[in-house]
Structures are given as C-alpha cells and as structure tokens.
Amino acid sequence: MSTAQPTVPDGMRADVELAQRGRSEMQFLQAMRAGLRPLQARLRERLEKEAALEEAAGDIARLREAADEVLAEDPRLGIAGAALRWNRAVLTPRAVDAFEERADELAPKAAPPAPEKIADRGEEAVPRYWRYEFHGTAGGWDGHEHMGFIHHELVYRYLLVPSFPGDIFGQRTRVAELAPRDTYTDICDLGCGTGQFTLKLAQAYPEARVTGVDLSLAELRYAQRRAAEAGTEWDLVRAPAEDTGLDGESFDLVASFILLHEMPPHAIRKVFAEAFRLLRPGGDLVFSDVAPYRLRSPYQAWYDDWDAENGHEPWWRTAATIDLVEVARTAGFTDIRQEALGQQSYPWVTVARKPMEGLA
Ligand SMILES: C[S@@+](CC[C@H](N)C(=O)[O-])C[C@H]1O[C@@H](n2cnc3c(N)ncnc32)[C@H](O)[C@@H]1O
Incomplete structure (x- = not known):
C-alpha cells in the first residue's frame, strides 16, 4: 500500500503537518480505499459479463435488485461494502484525533479572525434532516468546534483529493465561470460550507x-477565515438555504456547489423557490451537483447508488434522479439548460434565469 504524501493542489493550505501517528492513520485509510479498487474491478467484470444490468437500465431500484441477484453468492460484495462503511465511519473521527494531537498548534490556524461575523437565524431554523450524521460523521457537520478545518484541510487533503477523480478545486472554478454574465454585483452561495466554491x-x-449561507457554524467560521486569508470579506449567514431570511430581489447570481444531494426532494424544490425569490428580475441561477444516473452506464449508476448507500448519503439517489429542469420551471425560471462539465458527467450544472418582469 502506498503511503506517499498526496499532492495538495491550489485552493488548499499546504502548511498543515500532523504528528506521525495521526498522519499514518489518515494515510492508512486512504491506502485502504485504494486497496479496495481491485476488488471493485472484479465485481464490475462480473456484473458486466452477466448483462443483467443492461436489462434493468434506467430504473435504479431494478438495477439494484438485478445486481443483488447476480452477486448473491459472492462474498466480495459484502466485504467491499463493510470495508467502505467502516472507512467512512472512522474517517472524520480519525481526522479529529489527528487534529487533537496537535490542537495547540492547529487551533490558531483553524480559528476565524476576531471578531467573528456570522449572522445566525438560530437553532429553530435548522431542519431535522440536516441533523443526520452525513457520511457517518459523529455529530454531523458541526460535530467539532473546528470541523470546518478538520473536514476541509485534513479529510480533503488526505482522503478526498487522492481518491476522487478529477481536480475537485478546478471544477469549482469552472462552475463559477459558467455563470452567463461577465460581471455580477451581488452573489449568494447557498450551502457554502467552508467557502471553497465561494472563493472561486x-x-x-x-x-x-x-x-x-450554510447551516454549519463550524464550516462558516472557517469560511470567514478563508475569506480573510484571501484578503476579502463575505457576508456569512447561518440559515437554511431554503429559507435564508435574506431580502428578496437582492442578488443577481444565486449559486450552489454540491448542496442539493444533501437534501430531501421537498427541500430541493424550496431551494429553487428561495433562489427565485432572492434574485432580481433577469438574475441567474447556477446550481451544480452529482451526475444524474440516466447519464451513467448501468454499472456506474449501480455503483453510485451502492456507494452512496454505504457512504451514508441518504439523498444522493434523489439528486441523481430528480428532474431539475422541471423543478426550475415550476419555481418560475426560464432559459434553463444543463451541462456536464467534467469526466463521468460531473459536475452536473443547471443554469437558469429569473425572467424580467412581464416576460414570464
Ligand atoms: C458537501 S458540502 C459543500 C460545501 C461547499 N459548497 C463546497 O463547495 O465545498 C455541503 C454543505 O451544505 C450544507 N447544507 C446542507 N443542507 C443545508 C441546508 N438545508 N441549508 C444550508 N446549508 C446546508 C452543509 O452544512 C455543508 O456545509
């Protein structure tokens, strides 16, 4: 297993060193993911040879059943699933431990600049589904005071960057640049997290x-830090993306990057309606999320769905099957188009416009 230090691309701080124990634990988890790939490749060969998936293409529930039938006697599926679930479940706790080992040094690098400037709509505004422990992380998005730093410096650096296809930071730049106009005066990033896309x-x-706008205070604090380090300042608001409390018609671009797959379908519809309310007439929406199953091969669609289930992503299937053109149209948008920007149809971007008054 390789324990080489992963390369850290543009958009990440590169000065975070961990104590040897923390670093080797993170590298073990990363190497374990790489070690699972040959096992997954054998499963893929078997599924594609049987052609069972082709017949069920286009219907994810039938695809899952067909694959289960083919692999019913194959212990490799259970092993791969158990290994994946374990890996995801310990990933953030191990990153928290690694942080704690050097907390004296790292906490100052993780803290937001004083004074902390985050408007907060309070606990009552937090929807119940957001409390789910996404990715199996104990405490969810806000499970540690410095979760923004832990997630985006340690988990991203040691686990996501090495195991994710494509340039996950460059993708955010390309989505930001896809907005139809050359200039905007007021931009709102929904589900901004630690501000990786906000910065782009x-x-x-x-x-x-x-x-x-985000619901995680820990992530927003780190976003404030990211903005300060970039020599700028953002208005940061803790609120649900579907009910921000911000003034209507106060933005000319409302955008999001990988927010929608964290939400149930009723919330996705509300987010589009909220974006419509926030935009001035003629304003643009640019929402980017996971690839729709219909653009994936039957095997890839099966894999995405199986991986999401084992990776504690309860709403991935919704995001990969919902018709966002219909959702956008229902919210009142026009000029709706969709585009796949990278390999494997990801990022999948929906662009739409709020009509000028009288033209809807
Ligand atoms: C996968 S992260 C993406 C963060 C960021 N957009 C980026 O590009 O790195 C998803 C973020 O959505 C936030 N989130 C999930 N549901 C939300 C909601 N209903 N309202 C606001 N933020 C939400 C989470 O707290 C998390 O920070």
Missing part, C-alpha cells in the same frame, strides 16, 4: 459583494 465565485467576479 469571488475570484471570478471580483467586483461582487458575496454572501455565503
């Missing part, structure tokens, strides 16, 4: 006032 928006449209 701010860089693509340097004249704009930028607002980030």
Whole structure:
C-alpha cells in the first residue's frame, strides 16, 4: 500500500503537518480505499459479463435488485461494502484525533479572525434532516468546534483529493465561470460550507459583494477565515438555504456547489423557490451537483447508488434522479439548460434565469 504524501493542489493550505501517528492513520485509510479498487474491478467484470444490468437500465431500484441477484453468492460484495462503511465511519473521527494531537498548534490556524461575523437565524431554523450524521460523521457537520478545518484541510487533503477523480478545486472554478454574465454585483452561495466554491465565485467576479449561507457554524467560521486569508470579506449567514431570511430581489447570481444531494426532494424544490425569490428580475441561477444516473452506464449508476448507500448519503439517489429542469420551471425560471462539465458527467450544472418582469 502506498503511503506517499498526496499532492495538495491550489485552493488548499499546504502548511498543515500532523504528528506521525495521526498522519499514518489518515494515510492508512486512504491506502485502504485504494486497496479496495481491485476488488471493485472484479465485481464490475462480473456484473458486466452477466448483462443483467443492461436489462434493468434506467430504473435504479431494478438495477439494484438485478445486481443483488447476480452477486448473491459472492462474498466480495459484502466485504467491499463493510470495508467502505467502516472507512467512512472512522474517517472524520480519525481526522479529529489527528487534529487533537496537535490542537495547540492547529487551533490558531483553524480559528476565524476576531471578531467573528456570522449572522445566525438560530437553532429553530435548522431542519431535522440536516441533523443526520452525513457520511457517518459523529455529530454531523458541526460535530467539532473546528470541523470546518478538520473536514476541509485534513479529510480533503488526505482522503478526498487522492481518491476522487478529477481536480475537485478546478471544477469549482469552472462552475463559477459558467455563470452567463461577465460581471455580477451581488452573489449568494447557498450551502457554502467552508467557502471553497465561494472563493472561486469571488475570484471570478471580483467586483461582487458575496454572501455565503450554510447551516454549519463550524464550516462558516472557517469560511470567514478563508475569506480573510484571501484578503476579502463575505457576508456569512447561518440559515437554511431554503429559507435564508435574506431580502428578496437582492442578488443577481444565486449559486450552489454540491448542496442539493444533501437534501430531501421537498427541500430541493424550496431551494429553487428561495433562489427565485432572492434574485432580481433577469438574475441567474447556477446550481451544480452529482451526475444524474440516466447519464451513467448501468454499472456506474449501480455503483453510485451502492456507494452512496454505504457512504451514508441518504439523498444522493434523489439528486441523481430528480428532474431539475422541471423543478426550475415550476419555481418560475426560464432559459434553463444543463451541462456536464467534467469526466463521468460531473459536475452536473443547471443554469437558469429569473425572467424580467412581464416576460414570464
Ligand atoms: C458537501 S458540502 C459543500 C460545501 C461547499 N459548497 C463546497 O463547495 O465545498 C455541503 C454543505 O451544505 C450544507 N447544507 C446542507 N443542507 C443545508 C441546508 N438545508 N441549508 C444550508 N446549508 C446546508 C452543509 O452544512 C455543508 O456545509
């Protein structure tokens, strides 16, 4: 198993060193993921040879049943699933331990600049589904005071960057640049997390006032830090993306990056309606999320769904099957188009416009 230090691309701080124990634990988890790939490749060969998936293509429930039938006697599926679930479940706790080992040094690198400037709609505004322990992480998005740093410096650096296909930071830049106009004055990033995509928006449209909305205080604190380190300042708001409490018609671009697959379908519809409310007439929406199953091969669709289930992603299937064109149209948008920007149809971007008054 390789324990080479992964390369850290643009968009990440590169000065985070862990104590040897923490680093080797993170590298073990990363190497374990790589070690599972040959097992998954054998499963893929078997499924594709049997052609069972072709007959069920287009219907994810039938695809799952067909694969279960083919692999019913194959212990490799259970082993791969158990290994994946274990890996995901311990990933953040191990990153928290690694952080704690050097907390004296790392906490100052993780803390937001003083004074902390985050408007907060309070606990009552938090929807119940957000409390789910996404990715199996104990405590969910806010499970540690410095979860923003832990997730985005340690988990991203040691686990996501090495195991994810494509350039996960460059993808955010490309989505930001896909917005139809050359300039914007007021941009809102829904589900901004620690501000990885927010930063790309701010860089693509340097004249704009930028607002980030998220439900995780820990992530928002790190977003404030990221903005300060980039020499800028964003308005940060802790609120649900589907009910931000921000003034209507106060933005000309509302965007999001990998927010929708964290939400149940009724919330996705509300987010589009909220984006419509927030936009001025003629304003643009740019939402990017996971690839629809219909654009994937039967094997890939099966794998995405199986992986999401074993990776504690309860709403992935919804995001991969919902018709976002219909959702956008129902919310009132026009000029709706969709585009796959990278390999394997990801990022999958929906672009739409709020009509000028009288033209709807
Ligand atoms: C996968 S992260 C993406 C963060 C960021 N957009 C990026 O590009 O790195 C998803 C974020 O959505 C936030 N989130 C999930 N449901 C939300 C909701 N209903 N309202 C606001 N934020 C939400 C989570 O707290 C998390 O920070």
